[in-house]
Amino acid sequence: MMKKIAVFPGSFDPFTRAHEDLVLRALPLFDEIVIAIGVNTSKQGLLPFEVREEAIKAVFKDEAKVQVRRIQGLTVNFCREVGAQFMLRGLRNGIDLEFENAIAQNNLILAPEVESLFLLARSGLGHISSTIVRDILRNGGDVSALVPEAILPFLKTAE
Template sequence: MKKIALFPGSFDPFTKGHEDIVLRGRQIVDEVVIGIGHNSQKQRYFPIETMIHCIKEAFKEYDNVRVESFVGLTAGFAKKLGAKYLLRGLRNTTDFEYENSIAQINKNIYPELETILLITSPELAYISSTIVRDIHRYGQNVEKYLPYKLPT
């Protein structure tokens, strides 16, 4: 049976830290699905269509990475995909506290779902989508934080 991992997030934007988790995760499982969720509590900065295009471009050389968007619960989307694993990155202890709670809820909803937590590579741990958005919002170049070029 194919081992599929879902790497869910709003990815607004998808950063080099996210890329690091996908590249390392694809060595553990057969396929990684980058799932861009529609979060009703968040107003997107970058359009979801732009992120889908940019992420697909970043991973075009990898046949075991694909990108999809979804609405609803992550566990429900994982089940629909046949994914038995959730792939998540940890930058710090705050991330761990959050991911621990989410992993337990997801396991309760979809008992076959296991969460794989990867520690972000130290040289990328300071990068967050929030910081990148803020830098971009004020007209600064963010290319060194992203694994793709933003469309102009």
């Protein structure tokens, strides 16, 4: 029987409580989840890739079903590389749905064997985004309610 593998792609700069919640809720659905840290050229980075990778690994240090990898290029190609049949994405609102739908439709053309699955943000977490966390950090605010506790020490390197 083939393992059910999902890739959860994103820039994760930084990884938030909303990201963590999505992965934890998806764990029962898959044999393995690969958190794929990619490059988003339209976003100004806060943390170097190595730090993001280390930080996310710290969050899931006790979860054998979660892997963390850095990727370049098309996510569908990475899905093929790791044998993933699913791409996991989170939706906070209708704007996310429009954006993610367009990506999912194009991904189906590029890789019809990789299905996009969407989980809605849990109530109370839909307002969290990495962009907002970066803005709060850059202005000296407290983000401890917005990111997993294991991420906080890594954010000190960004100050």
